[in-house]
Amino acid sequence: MKFICNTKELSAACNNVIRAVSTKVTIPTIEGILIECGSDTLSLTGYDFEFGINTIMSVDVVEPGAIVINAKVLCDIIRKLNNDEVTIETNGSSVSIISGAAQYNISGIDAEDYPELPSVNNGDKVELDQKLMYSMISQTVFAVADNESSKPVYTGLKFEIADDTITMIGVDGYRLAIRKEKINYNGEPLDFVVPKKTIKEITKLFNLEEDKSVNMLISKRHIVFEIENYSIISRLLDGEFIDYTAAIPNVQKTTVLINTGDAIDCIERTLPVIENNQKNPIRCLFDGDQMRVSTVSSLGRVVDYTHANTSGDRVEIGFNSKFMLDALHASDTDEVKIELCGPVSPAVIKPINANNFIFLVLPMRLKNEN
Amino acid sequence: MKFICNTKELSAACNNVIRAVSTKVTIPTIEGILIECGSDTLSLTGYDFEFGINTIMSVDVVEPGAIVINAKVLCDIIRKLNNDEVTIETNGSSVSIISGAAQYNISGIDAEDYPELPSVNNGDKVELDQKLMYSMISQTVFAVADNESSKPVYTGLKFEIADDTITMIGVDGYRLAIRKEKINYNGEPLDFVVPKKTIKEITKLFNLEEDKSVNMLISKRHIVFEIENYSIISRLLDGEFIDYTAAIPNVQKTTVLINTGDAIDCIERTLPVIENNQKNPIRCLFDGDQMRVSTVSSLGRVVDYTHANTSGDRVEIGFNSKFMLDALHASDTDEVKIELCGPVSPAVIKPINANNFIFLVLPMRLKNEN
Numbered sequence: 001m002k003f004i005c006n007t008k009e010l011s012a013a014c015n016n017v018i019r020a021v022s023t024k025v026t027i028p029t030i031e032g033i034l035i036e037c038g039s040d041t042l043s044l045t046g047y048d049f050e051f052g053i054n055t056i057m058s059v060d061v062v063e064p065g066a067i068v069i070n071a072k073v074l075c076d077i078i079r080k081l082n083n084d085e086v087t088i089e090t091n092g093s094s095v096s097i098i099s100g101a102a103q104y105n106i107s108g109i110d111a112e113d114y115p116e117l118p119s120v121n122n123g124d125k126v127e128l129d130q131k132l133m134y135s136m137i138s139q140t141v142f143a144v145a146d147n148e149s150s151k152p153v154y155t156g157l158k159f160e161i162a163d164d165t166i167t168m169i170g171v172d173g174y175r176l177a178i179r180k181e182k183i184n185y186n187g188e189p190l191d192f193v194v195p196k197k198t199i200k201e202i203t204k205l206f207n208l209e210e211d212k213s214v215n216m217l218i219s220k221r222h223i224v225f226e227i228e229n230y231s232i233i234s235r236l237l238d239g240e241f242i243d244y245t246a247a248i249p250n251v252q253k254t255t256v257l258i259n260t261g262d263a264i265d266c267i268e269r270t271l272p273v274i275e276n277n278q279k280n281p282i283r284c285l286f287d288g289d290q291m292r293v294s295t296v297s298s299l300g301r302v303v304d305y306t307h308a309n310t311s312g313d314r315v316e317i318g319f320n321s322k323f324m325l326d327a328l329h330a331s332d333t334d335e336v337k338i339e340l341c342g343p344v345s346p347a348v349i350k351p352i353n354a355n356n357f358i359f360l361v362l363p364m365r366l367k368n369e370n
Numbered sequence: 371m372k373f374i375c376n377t378k379e380l381s382a383a384c385n386n387v388i389r390a391v392s393t394k395v396t397i398p399t400i401e402g403i404l405i406e407c408g409s410d411t412l413s414l415t416g417y418d419f420e421f422g423i424n425t426i427m428s429v430d431v432v433e434p435g436a437i438v439i440n441a442k443v444l445c446d447i448i449r450k451l452n453n454d455e456v457t458i459e460t461n462g463s464s465v466s467i468i469s470g471a472a473q474y475n476i477s478g479i480d481a482e483d484y485p486e487l488p489s490v491n492n493g494d495k496v497e498l499d500q501k502l503m504y505s506m507i508s509q510t511v512f513a514v515a516d517n518e519s520s521k522p523v524y525t526g527l528k529f530e531i532a533d534d535t536i537t538m539i540g541v542d543g544y545r546l547a548i549r550k551e552k553i554n555y556n557g558e559p560l561d562f563v564v565p566k567k568t569i570k571e572i573t574k575l576f577n578l579e580e581d582k583s584v585n586m587l588i589s590k591r592h593i594v595f596e597i598e599n600y601s602i603i604s605r606l607l608d609g610e611f612i613d614y615t616a617a618i619p620n621v622q623k624t625t626v627l628i629n630t631g632d633a634i635d636c637i638e639r640t641l642p643v644i645e646n647n648q649k650n651p652i653r654c655l656f657d658g659d660q661m662r663v664s665t666v667s668s669l670g671r672v673v674d675y676t677h678a679n680t681s682g683d684r685v686e687i688g689f690n691s692k693f694m695l696d697a698l699h700a701s702d703t704d705e706v707k708i709e710l711c712g713p714v715s716p717a718v719i720k721p722i723n724a725n726n727f728i729f730l731v732l733p734m735r736l737k738n739e740n
Contacts, residue, residue: 073669076642082635102639106670265452269472272446299443300476 001037001065002089005057007099010086011078013044013055014071016230019201020046020053021071032068034114035088037061045117046071051198052117052233062089066111069095077104117233123219124187126161130212130227136168136179137199139330139357143170143177144196153239157199162189169244175323176244176346176360177330192218193241198225198234205230247360249345256286256338257309257352263336264328266293266306267321273299274321281318281364286310286340295321317343318366327359371407371435372459375427377469380456381448383414383425384441386600389571390416390423391441402438404484405458407431415487416441421568422487422603432459436481439465447474487603493589494557496531500582500597506538506549507569509700509727513540513547514566523609527569532559539614545693546614546716546730547700562588563611568595568604575600617730618718624710626656627679627722633706634698636663636676637691643669644691651688651734656680656710665691687713688736697729 014033022030025048034045042059045052067090078086083100090096090108097104137157145154151173158169164185170177202214205227215226218236225232267282274280275297285292291308295301317340327349328336339348343366349359384403392400395418404415412429415422437460448456453470460466460478467474507527515524521543528539534555540547572584575597585596588606595602637652644650645667655662661678665671687710697719698706709718713736719729 070669073642080639080642082639101676102672102674104643104670104672106643269450269452272443272450273474273476299440300474302472302474304472306471 001035001067002062002087003037003042003059004062004085004087005042005059007078007081007084007086009057010042011075011081013057014075014078016205017044017046017053017055018071018075019204020048020051020232022048024048028070029068029109029113029115031070031072032109032114033071033074034066034068034111036066036111037064039064045114047115047117047233049115050195050235051201053201054117054231054233055229057229065090067093067095067108068111068114069106069108073106077106118222118235120217120219120222120224120233123217123222123224124190126166126183126185126187126190126216126218128166128183128214128216130206130214131208132181133214134203134206134208135332136166136181137203139179139332140168140170140177141196141199142326142330143172143175143359144199145172146196151239153193153237153241156193156195156237158191158193158241160189160191161185162191169241171242171244174320174362175327176242176247176358177327178244178358180356190218192223193237193239194223195234195237198223198232202227202232205232247346248348248358249339249341251341252312252339252348253342254286254310254312254315254340256291256311256340257335258291258338259307260328260331260334260336262306263291263308264325266291266304267325267328269293269304270295270302270321273297273302275299277320277322281366282321282324283316283318283366284324285314285316286338287314313342315340315343316366317347318364319347319361320364323361327361330359331357371405371437372432372457373407373412373429374432374455374457375412375429377448377451377454377456379427380412381445381451383427384445384448386575387414387416387423387425388441388445389574390418390421390602392418394418398440399438399479399483399485401440401442402479402484403441403444404436404438404481406436406481407434409434415484417485417487417603419485420565420605421571423571424487424601424603425599427599435460437463437465437478438481438484439476439478443476447476488592488605490587490589490592490594490603493587493592493594494560496536496553496555496557496560496586496588498536498553498584498586500576500584501578502551503584504573504576504578505702506536506551507573509549509702510538510540510547511566511569512696512700513542513545513729514569515542516566521609523563523607523611526563526565526607528561528563528611530559530561531555532561539611541612541614544690544732545697546612546617546728547697548614548728550726560588562593563607563609564593565604565607568593568602572597572602575602617716618728619709619711619715621711622682622709622718623712624656624680624682624685626661626681626708626710627705628661628708629677630698630701630704630706632676633661633678634695636661636674637695637698639663639674640665640672640691643667643672645669647690647692651736652691652694653686653688653736654694655684655686656708657684683712685710685713686736687717688734689717689731690734693731697731700729701727 036043081099086099160167217224280297294303406413451469456469530537587594650667664673
């Protein structure tokens with residue numbers, strides 16, 4: 001194999017592909033990037049058995065071939081080069097990298113040993129605008145469970161696509177985030193759960209400064225995201241997902257209209273005396289034209305107030321401050337509506353005159369000490 | 371105690387003073403900031419028995435007094451406040467902090483329990499421009515030993531002040547950095563070693579955008595740095611320091627003139643194949659108009675060249691790449707002179723036509739494998 005290519009383009013591609021290279025498993029092949037040279041293109045692949053990134057770029061090919069090179073060593077070398085062009089050539093499993101006066105010789109691994117990536121050929125196709133997808137992900141991924149959670153399916157973001165509507169749902173047992181948008185889709189209803197790690201990685205490939213789209217190709221067990229000249233393949237998560245429509249309370253006894261920024265500031269001012277989110281709830285009293293927030297821990301106590309427009313029953317309710325703040329930070333409207341139904345039902349946070357996002361936060365039990 | 375002050379000023383002061391508060395020792399008093407309120411001033415002190423910061427600011431005092439407050443809790447609270455003014459009041463060991471609608475109650479500690487800081491009254495006085503001091507420190511502190519080093523005195527930066535000259539010296543057994551400047555000083559010759567931690571902390575208080583100075587007050591065991599309204603006290607390090615003038619070779623067999631940036635780039639391009647700095651030296655060959663740099667490890671091998679103007683003997687010498695790069699990065703001239711005396715004597719790096727900085731880097735033994 002021998003090819004010549006632009007150093008900066010190769011460096012950018014390597015730095016994206018390396019994100020799919022395993023840092024946990026120490027199998028030399030899996031720690032490498034698969035380099036495949038066709039008649040006039042170069043294909044770079046990283047894959048950790050759950051998640052893979054592939055990209056194809058035009059290069060000057062002298063001799064086609066393939067090799068696997070340790071991803072970190074390759075990226076480090078290419079990043080440091082100061083010549084515009086780089087030549088990569090193999091001789092058996094030995095790889096030479098030449099650029100300007102610099103000459104490297106490193107060991108490669110036979111490309112035959114690289115695992116085969118799953119193929120998604122007859123999947124369903126969905127196209128989505130990158131900016132819209134980014135916004136939908138930002139408003140839901142925060143509620144997706146981290147790995148320590150018990151139920152594996154909740155470590156992923158659920159997509160539902162049907163009747164010209166796409167819905168994303170994140171849930172971790174303590175809160176729920178739902179975001180809906182209109183799209184052009186008239187195929188069979190689709191329903192799948194993408195691992196949180198995949199979601200975070202694809203957003204890094206988004207180019208939000210231009211109007212670009214993402215193509216999704218969905219099969220039973222895998223999904224491919226096509227983002228410009230990158231193709232990301234990921235397994236999907238199996239398992240029974242919560243019926244989120246049933247989780248949203250349909251009775252409201254209290255409705256609060258509040259400025260999002262003021263609510264965030266007021267709750268954040270209680271954080272200095274919170275020792276442990278799980279043990280020290282914030283106590284929110286919604287009454288008349290104020291939200292009163294207080295908390296107590298062995299560090300001390302705090303009381304703060306901010307303006308809020310409460311109609312219906314006066315209610316005092318406890319929350320995990322982090323979960324309430326995450327929901328408020330994810331609200332992209334200046335004001336939000338908080339719907340409550342007593343101190344033991346979840347709070348519903350949504351825009352004042354729309355339903356495109358809905359966040360649910362479970363309350364925490366309050367002790368009578370504050 | 372009760373006082374009212376500007377929230378931002380108090381926050382800035384707390385965030386500086388907290389840097390002297392111990393994070394390793396968990397004695398409640400030492401984890402706190404000592405707050406002392408005089409007739410119209412507030413004094414804030416952090417001290418970990420080795421290093422202390424004190425600042426004094428004007429405030430509206432209602433009732434003088436003193437208390438110790440946990441530094442992290444205090445800083446977190448003050449940072450979050452959104453009202454311009456804050457009132458702090460004690461009632462026994464209980465502290466209330468009130469700002470706008472926010473009211474905090476936290477526990478303080480009796481100020482009597484706070485340790486007494488050492489006093490430096492009859493010390494020698496030296497004044498130095500902040501920018502000059504910053505530049506001198508930058509060019510020497512990198513060579514000061516980290517804590518794992520064997521000899522405690524080498525974990526500090528040595529100052530020598532005599533005959534209108536100030537010299538700073540850093541050494542760690544593998545390299546040496548010396549920086550000299552003219553100053554106005556006609557007192558007794560001074561000679562002291564300041565811990566690296568103190569040096570790093572004082573530079574954070576420098577204001578390099580204006581022409582400000584630092585006052586040093588030096589006693590036998592302690593030094594005080596006065597930087598605007600902050601006063602930093604530190605113990606000095608004891609012990610026999612190397613006679614650095616004797617360490618500089620006075621014979622040169624090879625003199626190399628080289629562009630500093632080119633030399634850095636050339637050496638940095640070898641880093642991707644260096645597994646371990648202590649085991650994989652870079653091999654530098656100075657001959658004619660080139661510096662050839664190569665290295666080999668189990669990751670692979672690399673050869674690179676850059677232009678250099680060599681006079682005298684051709685020499686091949688090994689270095690720890692990190693130590694050579696640190697010295698080149700600390701060189702603030704476009705070109706440097708490297709003086710060599712065979713492969714087992716230290717390399718001397720200095721400006722081409724001056725002696726205001728001198729860096730020594732010990733060579734590493736090369737094996738005959740590259």
